[in-house]
Structure formats: structure tokens, C-alpha cells
Amino acid sequence: MVTPLFKEIRHNPLLWLLALVPVVFAAQTISPAAHTLLFLLSIAAIVPLAALLSRATEAVAAKTGDMIGGLLNATLGNLTELLIALAALQAGQYVLVKASIAGAIVTNALFMLGASFLLGGLRHHIQEYNRNSARLQAGLLFLATIAMLIPSVLNQDGASSTAAKLTQDLSAGLSVVLIVIYGLGLAFSLRTHREFFSGAEHAEPDEGQWPLGLALTTLALVTVLVAFVSEIFVESLQQAATTLGLSPAFVGFIIVALVGGAAEMVSAFSAARKDRLDLSVGIALGSAVQIALFVAPVLVLVSYLIGPAPMNLQFWPGAVAMMLIATMTASLVTNTGRSAWFIGALVTTVYVILAMTLYLLPPRVQ
């Protein structure tokens, strides 16, 4: 039964990194204080696990029909990001959770989108894609950015307990609203008006079907592995960042987002090269939307259960500004449904500017 899995591993060099998973656990047991080593090892181990996770999700989705498959992809598509954030949440590292949420939105909407346009555009003169789909995603991102902007702007000086309570109530309310609108958006694009979004939602053609049993087992097993490695990653991160001279803002925003999204990036970029830009745009903006309207609100609501204290949606103003810039850029750029290499260069440059700023930022400003 596991033949397809081994076949997959043999054909996908990225998955060879799976060999590092036991190495991480061994290193953690032997020298738990070697933070920088653990940090680098856990990054290198999460990337192939994330690739396997999204492959297993797709395999389950392929077996369960369009509607349930779409829902599965829409809820489990960013399972890696969710698991990393949950590990940080349990450790009470709310600043890291928020940085990784904002960073994932910005990285998906700017870097994944921009690099897809750029890589696709270097091979194809002009590429077209379904702009209805891109517009819907940009609209959802816009809504989520507004929802995250409000608690962040309202209570800058909010040290008082009234202000903290307002922010918490508001965050819980906004989270419910975001999840509801995310669900309605799925109903709209997968059910009532699916004919407008054709092309964008469908995943890769089956490269060798997985049996459902294998897919489900892989999904469960890899989820557990990612959860454990994420814990090591989160624990080692702060010390390692200091050693490597990276600001926490840069690590949370850029490194975590790139690690968590590595698997999806591989898919998006390869689709762009094959002139299947619908898929690339769907993955990039879809991921950003999912994190903004599903992962982030779920984390807020879950924090009431598992966190040391409830988490709110109040972000560092710079993070909100970056989400706003990412949303506006994605919205402006996908307006026409056409792309060429320079559009990709432009969007990627916006990301480079933000990353450069975060890299130069002194630690205290975060």
C-alpha cells in the first residue's frame, strides 16, 4: 500500500530532507542547548514534512469529491503554519504568533505571487489568469486587513484594563465574523457561483493516485511530526536569532513564513513555469486569505482554551501597514488578469523592500 509514497519520495528530491527528521529529535535529546543547530535543523526538517503534508491533504481531497475536497484544502492547506503557530501559542509567545501570521500573509501575497509572475514571465511573454478569482481573494484579504487594522489602531495607548478588555472582546467578535465570511466565501466560490472561478480552484492533475488509507495515515502521522518539530523550532528560535544577529521581527515575518510556505511555493512556482498561472495565483492568494480569515481567527479562539492567556488581534502598527501594502499591491496587480515578467519584478520588489526594512530594524522596535 505504501508504494506510491516511496515512489513520491524517490521522484521528489525535496523529500529526501525527510532523513533530517530523526536527526532533529536526536540532536534535541543529545544537546538541547545547541539552539542555532536545532533552529537550522528544524527548518530543514519542516520543509519536506510540509511538502508531504500538502501532498497527503491533496490526496485525501482527490478521493472525497470536489466539495469536501475543496473544503479540506481550504482548511488544512496551511496546516504547517497552524501547527507552528499553535506551538508558539502554547509557549505564550504571542509576538511570534502575530509576526508569523502577518508574515505569512505578506509573504504569500507578495513573494509567492510576485515570484510566480516573475518565473512564469521569464518563460512566457504574457500570461493570463482568471481575474474573478483573484478579485474575490483580494476582496477577502482587504476585509481581513480592515479587521486586523481596527484593534491595532484603536488602542495604541491602551495600557488600561478597560482598553485591554475592549481589544479582547473586539478580537473575539472579529474572529467570529472572519470565520463566517470565510465560510460564505467558500460557499460562493465552491457552490453558488463556481462557474466564475473555474480553473483556479482545481489542484494539480493526479501524479499517481494514493489510496485513501495511505493518504489519511500519512496526514495523521506527518501532522504529529510537524507538531513536534515545530515545538523544537519555536524553542530554539529566539536564541538562534540572537546568535545569528537577526531581529525577532525578521525571523517571525520572513523566516517562519518562508519555512511554513516552502511546499506551497514549490507548487506555485512550478505551475507558473508551466503557464498554469490560475493555479499559482490561487495558491498564493488563497493561502494568504486562508491565514487571514481562518488560521488567525482560529488561533484567537483557540487561545482561550490552550494559551496561558487569550490572544487578541492587536498587531504592531508596522505589521498592519505591511499587510495593507500587501493587500493593495495584490489588488492593484491582479486587476487585469494579465501578467508579464515586470509585474512579477514589481511585486517581488515590494517584498524585498519590506524584508530589507525588517532586516535593518533594531530589535526593540518590533
Add this chain to the structure above:
Amino acid sequence: MVTPLFKEIRHNPLLWLLALVPVVFAAQTISPAAHTLLFLLSIAAIVPLAALLSRATEAVAAKTGDMIGGLLNATLGNLTELLIALAALQAGQYVLVKASIAGAIVTNALFMLGASFLLGGLRHHIQEYNRNSARLQAGLLFLATIAMLIPSVLNQDGASSTAAKLTQDLSAGLSVVLIVIYGLGLAFSLRTHREFFSGAEHAEPDEGQWPLGLALTTLALVTVLVAFVSEIFVESLQQAATTLGLSPAFVGFIIVALVGGAAEMVSAFSAARKDRLDLSVGIALGSAVQIALFVAPVLVLVSYLIGPAPMNLQFWPGAVAMMLIATMTASLVTNTGRSAWFIGALVTTVYVILAMTLYLLPPRVQ
């Protein structure tokens, strides 16, 4: 001669609430301190008066030809809002005046537009409307938002008398500019380029013509009644809000705007159900534009004559942010000239988010 008026009242259940108008005056005479009762009664009385007022305006407009009719609709269309604001202005309640201006813009551009899309979309799969018209209105709203943003942003710390004078001069200048550009916009859409805006400007088909005499008499009489009831409304509002546990920001932004716009909402929603989205979008955005570029500047200029002190265009930053969000949302959403239920849900949700924030806001932040 008054037969059409009675016929109208018989057919429109909303107008049966007119019976409450004498009740308000009686209650005010008998127990002027029953603020909450007066507040609720005056709300219930303004709604049918507003409906009658807009019906009379339309009837006069229908009798006077397209050009003058268009002008009448464009200047008297938000007479209720103007009368409420004038009552608040004379009472020196500038915070309330400003909250009701900003609230009316936000409510019209988000709730009236969004709910029209939603209600229309629940009955019709896809609806189309004239996007030239929507774009013009969105452009005018954008201009007005900039004009209101500037004095609000410039002088946050402006306690000094120089700063106050600058803000006042700037507000007077901006008001003149806004009225001029509003007039030019009317000339553009009603005269020089009217062929691009066909469909959006025309009002309902005549449901029984009113004689001009009746229409003018109704207009004059109801205006006086609205003015009186508005005075009672404004007087009772602050006390009633405290009793009901509502923040003044919520009352000014949401309650006053919903009360003032109730009649237009009924028209806009019913047009959307009949797949006449041109009319709905025209009413929703047209009202927002009229308040931003005509009512608000007129209030600033009139305040030199009737207010205890001149009023300026300096808004609470949160109000400016909400106007900006409303303008951007309306602009993004009307870009294509097509709508479906989810677009309506999205726009309405933006409104719900803002309303929820205002509801939770502690009184002092306003």
C-alpha cells in the same frame, strides 16, 4: 387635490407611523424629561416623515423636467439628514453633527450599498449596473474623504489658537471647493455627459402622479415637521443613549444615520429586489456623495450664521479612517459593474465590523 397623498398613505404601511408625529409633540409637552421615550418616539416619527419628504421631493422633481428635477433631488434628497444636523448645530453639538455626517457617509456607502447587493443577489444570480455612474460617485467620495482627512490629520495636537484658526480657514476653503466640485459633477452627469450615466439618475416610475401644488405643500409642511421632531430627537438623544448604554459614537454614527436614511434604504432595497441595481447604487452612493460634498460643507458655511461658533471639518481620526475604508470598499466593489450575493455580504460585513467596533468603544475615545 390631496387624494394621491391619502392613496399613498393607504398603500405604504411605513407611512402609518405618521400617527406618531402628534404623539411625539404631546409627549414632549407632557413629560419633557422622559428622554428615552422621546428618543424612541422621535425615531419612529422621523422615519415616515423622511419617506414622505423624499416622495414629495420626487413628485416636485417629476413635474419640473429632468434638469431642474435632477438638481432638486441632488439638493433636497438628504433633507432629513440636513434638518437633523441643523438641529444639532443650533444646539452647539458639533461632535454629534460630525458623527452623523461621517456616519451617514459610511452607512450609505457600506450598509445601503451592501444590503442592496445582498438582497438583490439572493434573488438574482448576477446583477449588472452602470459602472460609469458608480465610478463617478466613488471618485467624488474619494475627493471628499481627502478633503475631510486633511484638517483632521494636520492638527491633532492643535490646541493653540493659530492651529484652530488654520483649521477653520482650511475648512471654510475646503467647503467652498467641495460645493463647487459637487455642482460641476451635476453639470457633468446631468448635462454635458449624461449619455454615460443613463439609468442611474432616473427615479422610480410614477406610481400615481401628484399635482405640483400638493407636492410643494407636502414638501414645505413635512420639512417643518421634521425640523421640530429633529429638535426633540437631538435634545433627548444624549440622555437616552446613556440610559440605553450606547456610546455617543455609536448613536451618532449608526442610529442617526439609519434613522435619517431609512426612507432611502426602503427604495434602494426594493429596487435591488426588482433587479434595478442602477437605481440602488445610484441612491446609495449618490446619498453618500451628497452628504459629503453638499450637506457637510453647507453645514460648515451655515455654522457661521446660526451656530454658537463656526464649525470646522476636523473629524475624530477614527471617523476619517471609517470614511476612508467606506470609500475604498465602494470603489473596489463597484469597479466591475457586476454584483452577486457574496459581494453584498462582503460589503455589509465591513459595515458590521465598523458598527461592532463603535458599539464596543468606551465613551471617552470618541
Add this chain to the structure above:
Amino acid sequence: MVTPLFKEIRHNPLLWLLALVPVVFAAQTISPAAHTLLFLLSIAAIVPLAALLSRATEAVAAKTGDMIGGLLNATLGNLTELLIALAALQAGQYVLVKASIAGAIVTNALFMLGASFLLGGLRHHIQEYNRNSARLQAGLLFLATIAMLIPSVLNQDGASSTAAKLTQDLSAGLSVVLIVIYGLGLAFSLRTHREFFSGAEHAEPDEGQWPLGLALTTLALVTVLVAFVSEIFVESLQQAATTLGLSPAFVGFIIVALVGGAAEMVSAFSAARKDRLDLSVGIALGSAVQIALFVAPVLVLVSYLIGPAPMNLQFWPGAVAMMLIATMTASLVTNTGRSAWFIGALVTTVYVILAMTLYLLPPRVQ
């Protein structure tokens, strides 16, 4: 050989003002303290010199083929602005340099564009232009605005030396990024995808060819003259502004930008009247882009060599807000590729609002 030059001067009344150039130098020698006189004279002398400069640039470009010609226009097109800014840079007047950069972007993207639409629209009912080109320019402007926004927003309170160093490093990095993307944009519009931008890039039809020798000599000579007059202009400006009761912000933003761009405005407006709106939009947005992505970053990098201290990209927040407003307005308005007089009135009004604000602004707020 110089016949074409004299012919040009005879036919272009603007060039008769060249007679004022020696007058400026004479006045400067005779009464170097007559600041207001020198200020007015130098303005009147720069305008015809700028006209001659852009004529000579075009003449050289016409002789050197499309590719090199495009590059020449793209780098020397705003030579006047560059020379004025260099004079201010050497004098250590960084506030003036920055005000003139921001002012030139705002003036080109709002006033030059808006007045072109207005003047063209008063003669032609509807005008069309290449919206691909306008979109590219708007996208580049958007990127530049983000790049200028970041250092300005990050370090408001940055009096510390760490903050100053961060701002300086960031500004240098951003300048390099902007110049690179400007170069890529040229490669995109002049080389790889030039078929999408046809119409917008080509300059006026040759109104009497200039020999290359004459063109180059004129270019060199007039550059030197503009450099000298700019120095007198910058020296006299501050005193003259005080005497005339103008705030420095108004002078830097409005006067310098109008003086520096006078020659281009004449071309843009005359093209609009002739229904060649592609050319007008190209000049207006192209100039704004060139100043934002080429002149400004070059000034930052050059400041390491010639300024008393390196210059950064940290702007007064009001200037950033105005650049943002200008970019958004230009982006919204050029979205359709169609124009009518009211669009022009709208864009011009945004400029009038900003200019009015700057005029009323007290000196200290700058």
C-alpha cells in the same frame, strides 16, 4: 549651424524670456541682497532655460535612435529639477530638496495630469489613451511611494544615533532598489514588451531637425546656465519666501515644482488640446515616476559625495501623505484609459486642496 536654434526662439514666445538670464547674473553681482528680486528673476529665467533644455534633449534623442533616445529622455528629462535639487543639496538645504522632490511628484501626477485632462476635455468630448502605459507608471509610483513611506513612518521619534543610522542605511538600500527597478521598467517598456506601450513613449514629431552638434552644445551650455541660475534661485528663495509671506513648505512643494516642470507642462497641455492624450499622460506620469525612481535616489546616493552630510529618504509625514494621495488618485483615474473634462476637474481639485493646505500651513509645521 545655429539657424534652427534661432528659428525655435523666434517661434516660441516662452524662449524670449532667455533675455532674462544675463539680467539675473547682473542683478546678482550688483545687489546680491535683493532676495525677492533675484528670486522672481531666477524663476523667470529658469522657465525658458528648462524649455530649451528639454528641446535639446529631445533633439539629441531623435538623432540617436529609439533605444538610446528613450534612455536619454528617461534620464535627462527632469534635468532642471535635478540641477535645482543639486544646488539645494550642496547648500545643505535638505528640507528644500525633499520638499521639491515630493512637490514635483505631486505636481506632475496631479496638476499636470489633471490640467491635461481638463484642457483636453474642454475641447474634446471623450479622450482615450493607452492605459497599459498609465498603469505601469502608476504601479511604479506606488512602489516609490511605499519606499519613501517606510523610512518616514518608522522613525518619527528617531532622535537617537541608532535610529539615524538605520534610516540612512535603509535610504541607501531603497535608493539602489528604486534605481534598479527603474532600469528594469525601462527595459520592459522600451524593449521586451514595447508593443504594449506604443504611442505613449514617442516624443513630438520633429518640428525642424536640429543637427547633433548644435543639440549637444545647447545641452551642455544650457545645463551649465541652469546650474548657475538654480544656485541663485536656491540662495534667494528662503529670504524671498519670508518677504512674500509664503511658507517654506508652499515654496518647496508648489513654486519649485511648477518652475521646474513649466516646460513639460507646456508640452503636455498642448498635446492634450491636440487630442494626443497618450503623450500628455506619458509626460505627466513619466515625469513623476522619473523623479521618484531616478532623481530622488540619485540625490541620496550623490549626497554621500557632494553634500555636507548624507541625505536620507525620510520625509515630513504630510509630504508622504500627499504623495500617497497623488499616487492613488493617478491610479484610480487612469484605470479606464478614458477621460472627460470632469475627470480633469476632479484631479486638479485634489491638487488645489493640497496647495491650499500648504498655503495656509504655518511655517513651523513643515
